[in-house]
Amino acid sequence: MKIAILTPTFSHFSGIDRLVEQKTKELVEHGHTVDIFALSASIKPKKAGLHIMGMPKTPFFQRLYRLLMFLDIKKIKKYSSILKNYDLIISHLYPMNILACSAKRKNKKLKYIYHNAGVGITDEYSLFEKLYLKIFNFLTNSTIRNADEVISISNFLRQELKKETGIDSKVEYVHVDKKRFHNKIDSKKIRKRYNIKNEPVLLYVGRISPHKGIHLLIESFKIVQKEYPKSKLIIAGKHTFPNYTKKLKKLSNKNVIFTGFIDDKELPYYYAACDIYTTASLWEGFDIPVVESNLTGKPAVAFDVGSHKEVLKKGILVKANDTKAFAETIIELLRKKP
Numbered sequence: 001m002k003i004a005i006l007t008p009t010f011s012h013f014s015g016i017d018r019l020v021e022q023k024t025k026e027l028v029e030h031g032h033t034v035d036i037f038a039l040s041a042s043i044k045p046k047k048a049g050l051h052i053m054g055m056p057k058t059p060f061f062q063r064l065y066r067l068l069m070f071l072d073i074k075k076i077k078k079y080s081s082i083l084k085n086y087d088l089i090i091s092h093l094y095p096m097n098i099l100a101c102s103a104k105r106k107n108k109k110l111k112y113i114y115h116n117a118g119v120g121i122t123d124e125y126s127l128f129e130k131l132y133l134k135i136f137n138f139l140t141n142s143t144i145r146n147a148d149e150v151i152s153i154s155n156f157l158r159q160e161l162k163k164e165t166g167i168d169s170k171v172e173y174v175h176v177d178k179k180r181f182h183n184k185i186d187s188k189k190i191r192k193r194y195n196i197k198n199e200p201v202l203l204y205v206g207r208i209s210p211h212k213g214i215h216l217l218i219e220s221f222k223i224v225q226k227e228y229p230k231s232k233l234i235i236a237g238k239h240t241f242p243n244y245t246k247k248l249k250k251l252s253n254k255n256v257i258f259t260g261f262i263d264d265k266e267l268p269y270y271y272a273a274c275d276i277y278t279t280a281s282l283w284e285g286f287d288i289p290v291v292e293s294n295l296t297g298k299p300a301v302a303f304d305v306g307s308h309k310e311v312l313k314k315g316i317l318v319k320a321n322d323t324k325a326f327a328e329t330i331i332e333l334l335r336k337k338p
Contacts, residue, residue, distance in 0.1 A: 001032045004086045006096035008066060010041035010050070012264055013207070013238045015288050016092050016117050017043065019153075019174055023090070024048050035086075037079065037099070039066070053079060059240075067136060069095035076102055083110075090115055094136060097143035104146050114144040116152040116161055116169055120283030120306075124210035141165050153286040154307035173311070176291045181268055183297030190234075190273035194257055200224075200231040200334050203274035203298075205267065205289040206281070208239045208248070208258075213280035213303070215244075216323050218251045220280065223327035228334060231255065233278075236262045236270055271296040276333055278302075282320060287311055301329050 007020045020036065021043060027034050028047045035049035040062075044050065053075060055065045070076070080102035083089055088111045091100040097114060104112045119137040121130055141164055144150060150169035152158040158169050191201070202221060206212055214235060221233045238261040239245045249258070262270065271277065277293030277300040284290075284306035291311050293300050300315035302308045303326070308317055316333070318326045 001087045002085070003027055003032050003034045003088045003090065004037055004083055005034060006037045006089060006091040006100060008039050008093055008096060010036055010038040010043050010045075012043060013261060015174075015206075015286075016115075018264070018288070019115075020092060021045065022175055022177075037083070037096070051079075051082075063132070066095050067132065067139070070098055070139070079103075080106060086110060088113065091147075093117065094140040094143060097140065097147075101143045101146055104148075111149070112147045113149045113151060114147040116144075116150055116157050116285075118153075118157045118160060118285035120211050120285065122211040122282040124213065124282060129210075137164075154310050156307040156310065157285045174286050174288055174291070176288065176295060178295060181271065181292045181295035183295075185268045185272035185296060187269075187272040189269045194232070194234070196232055196273075200228050200276075200337075201274045202231065202233045202276050202278045202330065203236065203270055203293070204234070204278055205236045205262070205270065205292075206279070208235070208237050208245055209241055210244050211281065211283050213282045214248055215251060216280040216321065216326070217278055218248060218256060220278075220323045220327040220330065221256065222253075223324065224330050224334075225253075225255065227331050231334075232257060234259060234270065234274065236260075236267075267292065268296065271298055274298055275337060276301060276330055277315070278326075278330065280323075280326065281305070284308060290315075299333055301326060301333065 005020055010017050024034050024045055036045055037051045039053050039055040041052050056062050079099050083103035084107040089100045090113045091097045092115045100112045104110055121133045151172050152169040153174050155171050158171050162168055232255050234257045236259040271293050277298050279302045286307050290300045294314045300312055303320040304317040305320050316329050318329055
């Protein structure tokens, strides 16, 4: 089968793109011909084609372009004419759905699957961000109506999509590689890197974005430090909101370690180094790091939001925004640590 996978940015910064990379590998191993279409890309797929369609270079104009890509008639016409010749299109996120939707109209026999990872809108975003995401969500829902099938990455997202559009979907959880994430990984490598001895280590992995509630995590960590003054909080992830990053660094003290983006190969060692995985995220369609941390044998503390009830197997859920209860839960787990 000739398959096209569509994703806006094919890079390791995105959880969706890690999923795309994994799915591409599986499809190629099953003998399918796979091509990835993206507006930009930093991953080079193995045994699959890659078509980079291009977009503006600066972050602001990239976001604007992604919202208004429906106005780029020339690009839509060009790539939908190419895509109509595939047997199957799997589209991840708007605006790639525009191309899948257009190709489907040109070839009724083409199967179009939309992979639903949701659009999280929380009160932590500015008025401008919330407006942007609401328009983004509206355009997403408008471009999946002629999809032959919709796959949601959690039951939470399935219910959200059905509520918004009336469209039902099949749930397929994100596959996490148990060969990479397990409880036999060296825990000393990362501790040695940051000169951490036996002090308690908390870890967060993911984008540095307002809806991830990292400011709430830091506030909770300060309460934890009253009992464990030498404890460390490692925040690992790409910074995508400069003003938010400035705010976080003002809130932080010397025991908060910002690592920046971490290569996938390094991630298992970070989980192994921590005592507890912590996330104060206020919205999650599927929280991959929670699953990865659990597989490495580490408990997770998270807010009871989104898909956390489904994906967290080892750890404790706390009422959203309750930083005091969040901190107390971490302290309780640290006290029980052997």
